[in-house]
Amino acid sequence: MNLAMDSANEKGASGAARPKPAAGRRNLAAVPARPAARENTPPREGAPKTPAKPAVASPIKNLALAELRPVTPVTTSSPVAKRSRWRWLLFLVAFVVPASIGSLYYGFWASDQYVAEFRFIVRAPNDLQSAATGASGSSGAGAVGSSASALSIMRDSYVVSEYLSSRQVVEDLVARGVDLRAMFSHADVDWWARFNPDRPEEDLVRYWRRMVEAYFDIQTGIVWVTIHAFAPNDAERLARELVALSEKLVNDMSMRARTDAVAFAKAEVERAAHRVSVTRETLRDFRARNRLVDPTGTAQQSLELAGKMKAEIARLNAELSTLRTYLSPDAPSVLQLRNLIKSLEQQMAEARADVGDVGVEGADPNKLAELMAKYEALRVDHQVAQKFYEFTLLALDTAVRDAARQQSYIVSFVKPVTPTKSTYPNRPVSILIVIASCAAFWLVCLLVGYSIRDHMV
Amino acid sequence: MALDVTLPQRADRRRGWLRSEGRTIGALLLRALRLKFRESRLSYVLAVAEPCLQFGVLFVLFSIIGRHPGFGDSLVLFLASGIIPFFLFTHLSGRIANSLRAAQPMSPLRVVSSLNLAAAQAILEFVTIIIFMVIVLSLLAILGVHGAIPADPIELVCGVVAVGLFAFGVGLINSALYALFRIWTLIYGVASRSLIFISGVFYAPELYLPPAYRDILVWNPVLHGLSWFRTAIYPTYPQNMLDRGYLLACALAAIAAGVVLDRVIGRVVRR
Numbered sequence: 001m002n003l004a005m006d007s008a009n010e011k012g013a014s015g016a017a018r019p020k021p022a023a024g025r026r027n028l029a030a031v032p033a034r035p036a037a038r039e040n041t042p043p044r045e046g047a048p049k050t051p052a053k054p055a056v057a058s059p060i061k062n063l064a065l066a067e068l069r070p071v072t073p074v075t076t077s078s079p080v081a082k083r084s085r086w087r088w089l090l091f092l093v094a095f096v097v098p099a100s101i102g103s104l105y106y107g108f109w110a111s112d113q114y115v116a117e118f119r120f121i122v123r124a125p126n127d128l129q130s131a132a133t134g135a136s137g138s139s140g141a142g143a144v145g146s147s148a149s150a151l152s153i154m155r156d157s158y159v160v161s162e163y164l165s166s167r168q169v170v171e172d173l174v175a176r177g178v179d180l181r182a183m184f185s186h187a188d189v190d191w192w193a194r195f196n197p198d199r200p201e202e203d204l205v206r207y208w209r210r211m212v213e214a215y216f217d218i219q220t221g222i223v224w225v226t227i228h229a230f231a232p233n234d235a236e237r238l239a240r241e242l243v244a245l246s247e248k249l250v251n252d253m254s255m256r257a258r259t260d261a262v263a264f265a266k267a268e269v270e271r272a273a274h275r276v277s278v279t280r281e282t283l284r285d286f287r288a289r290n291r292l293v294d295p296t297g298t299a300q301q302s303l304e305l306a307g308k309m310k311a312e313i314a315r316l317n318a319e320l321s322t323l324r325t326y327l328s329p330d331a332p333s334v335l336q337l338r339n340l341i342k343s344l345e346q347q348m349a350e351a352r353a354d355v356g357d358v359g360v361e362g363a364d365p366n367k368l369a370e371l372m373a374k375y376e377a378l379r380v381d382h383q384v385a386q387k388f389y390e391f392t393l394l395a396l397d398t399a400v401r402d403a404a405r406q407q408s409y410i411v412s413f414v415k416p417v418t419p420t421k422s423t424y425p426n427r428p429v430s431i432l433i434v435i436a437s438c439a440a441f442w443l444v445c446l447l448v449g450y451s452i453r454d455h456m457v
Numbered sequence: 458m459a460l461d462v463t464l465p466q467r468a469d470r471r472r473g474w475l476r477s478e479g480r481t482i483g484a485l486l487l488r489a490l491r492l493k494f495r496e497s498r499l500s501y502v503l504a505v506a507e508p509c510l511q512f513g514v515l516f517v518l519f520s521i522i523g524r525h526p527g528f529g530d531s532l533v534l535f536l537a538s539g540i541i542p543f544f545l546f547t548h549l550s551g552r553i554a555n556s557l558r559a560a561q562p563m564s565p566l567r568v569v570s571s572l573n574l575a576a577a578q579a580i581l582e583f584v585t586i587i588i589f590m591v592i593v594l595s596l597l598a599i600l601g602v603h604g605a606i607p608a609d610p611i612e613l614v615c616g617v618v619a620v621g622l623f624a625f626g627v628g629l630i631n632s633a634l635y636a637l638f639r640i641w642t643l644i645y646g647v648a649s650r651s652l653i654f655i656s657g658v659f660y661a662p663e664l665y666l667p668p669a670y671r672d673i674l675v676w677n678p679v680l681h682g683l684s685w686f687r688t689a690i691y692p693t694y695p696q697n698m699l700d701r702g703y704l705l706a707c708a709l710a711a712i713a714a715g716v717v718l719d720r721v722i723g724r725v726v727r728r
Contacts, residue, residue: 215697218664219671437706440713447716448572452474455481455570 090449095442102434110430111190112422116235117226118243120412122156122250124405156253156408157216157223160246164214164225167205172245178238180204184211189230212242232419239416247410258403265392265399272389279382286378290371299372306351309344316341481568485577489556501585508544508589515540519659527661529691531602537593539658542686545586545617546624546679547649553578553628554635554642571719575632579625587617608692616685619701623678623708629715633722656680661687663695671698678707 163169173180184195184207195207214225225242229235320337327334490501516533526535556578563569597605607613635641653659656679660666663684666674674680675698684699 215695217668217697218695219667433706437709440709443713444709444716447720450720451570451572451716452478455568455573456474456477 086449087446090445091442094445095438098441099435099438102438103431105190105192106425106427106430106434109190109192110425110427111188111193111230113193113228113230113424114232114235114419114421115226115228115423116239116416116419117224117414118239118412118416119222119224119414120243120246120410121221121223122153122160122408123411124153124408153221153408154216154218156250157221159253160249160410161214161216161223161225163249164242164246165209165212167201169242169245170201170205170208173238173241176241176245178241180208183229183231183234183238186230193230212238228424236416236418243410243412243416246412250408250410254407254409258407261399261403262396265396269389269392269396272385272392276382276385276389279378279385283378283382286375302351306348309348309351313341313344313348316344477568478573482573482577482580485560485569485574486581489578489581492559504585505588505592508540508548508586509592511544512537512540512589512593524659527657527659527665528687528694529604531597531604534597534602534605534690535661536659537597537605538687538690539656539683541586541590541593542616542620542682543653543656543658543679544589545583545620546627546682547652548582548586549579549621549624550627550631551642551645551649552582553625554632554645557632558635571632571723572629572716575625575629579621579628583621590617604691607689609689613686613689615701616682616689619685619704619708620679620682623682623704623711626708626711626713626715629719630711633715633718636722652677652679657683661695663698675700678704681707 170180181195181197181204184204185197186194195204211228212225214223216223223246225239225246227235227238227242229238316337320334320341323331323334323337516536519536520532524532526532529535553575557571557574560569560574563574594605594607631641631645634645655674655677657674662671662674662680680698681700681704684694684696685701685704687694688696688699
């Protein structure tokens, strides 16, 4: 490439004019001067920094001119042809070839793509409820409720939009009988846009991400989904399947949340019920072992009985002594009375023994108190267990009600329809973009080339 | 320095223009390095410290006013993910013009063109910001900020290069316009400083912009650069506004316009 020729021909004038501004600002040239100085003279010898400035600057001027001059007399066989060759080559490589390939592709070759779209929002029924409570005055609770539900809606929307471009959705679609590989690798689809059906699953997922676009607009809460396919029916079918899958996902998620919450509450109830039955069992065992239903009541009864018997015995004794004043000790009524008193005394002793030590002889008066303390502890345990059980039942009830309220669902307000006209690729615009970017690329290369050439030594 | 600072000889022509260009740019790079802080011996250390300090001040201010991060759980990481690409853009695009102005006395040097001057300056600024980025991110990673190590390093490199290319193109346009109107640096200085508010440095435009404003701001290529960078940092950053092709197209258009302007205006002005 004979670039020097060019610069001599074209830039001779401007090159000669070039040193002019530098002459005016010569004193500023100290820094660029140093490399040049090293070239010509040993660097540090004659050049202490400041005073050398003008002295160093003028060699540069000379150098620049000197480097310029010898370029002129170079001769070649056909300078014009050589000069324009690289430009033509560049024009061809950087503009004509890519632009024509791109234009031909978009103009004639690229297969039509049909775009189906749908939009939906994720709703939760407690939206309305919390809004109502917010409006009715309990603003704090309402705000908290609505922000919590907004958060869950936001999360669900994000989840759906992530899901729609994930590997999972590809597998789910295939599981639902949508043959994605066949759909994207039709024989009449152009080679560039076609999916090679022999490629592994990962490539299919990457390809899928190119064909589907799902994003969640946090300001409006709308999830937008667009699907590209090579046939209008395919696009519509894919869109419908995606709507169904999104619905299923959201339902599964809210179902899961619901069943989780309810299952937890149910487990709690079961635990409480078990505890109640255990405490009841111990209480019953205690009673059975000690042959009593209610030790407190038993003790009282025994004492009352003993007291009554004592009174009775006293009364009978008084009667006996009265009888003894006029009857012989062997008189039948005296004997009868004596027997009665005796058996009463025996029974009283038994009743007393009951109070002192229930069911066991050798009465220990502390035993009943001990027993009662034990009994009280067991009874309180049982009562607590029962209360807890009641509480968990209530919680289960609330959980079931909450779960019913938290069931979020999808409202798709733009339903997928069969596209009737191919809207992608937009051929004129694509061709324009290709041409414009190739032109820009070529321009950059050309002008950079010019700049390099002009400033070649 | 291993770089050879001698002027390319005529013998170089045989060895190719690429080598000659490379040596010229290398020489200009060293010169720019020396020029950057002539007064101080620390020179380049200061050049790196400058954005670090700016970032530090910004972070301190924002944590004092108790601002929440626009995305993720770390304010400092969020600010860093906005500031790094933003500084990359402003430093590159703003300083190329200055460097060309400062290099005017070199115009008699035949090998020095405005393009390789601009390239040298751009490389210097680019490397400075990259060092700044590495310092900030590794510091955050050492301090245990969760997620400071980029989720997708290749994406990070691509994003940084794309922003760099765009900034280089804008810098070329700036230097050409500066040659026409001397007041242009002032105008651009104001414009690039207000750019910080519409590029989403302090907030995540994907999340907190109403659709009406979003439709306008989405035309700002710097915003795409920030989005790209954040996509590389955060694995779950929303990508609904990011259009990589748009940023690259803008970069190409800016470079093309810059090169054309440089040539056209350069001719007019040099007379």
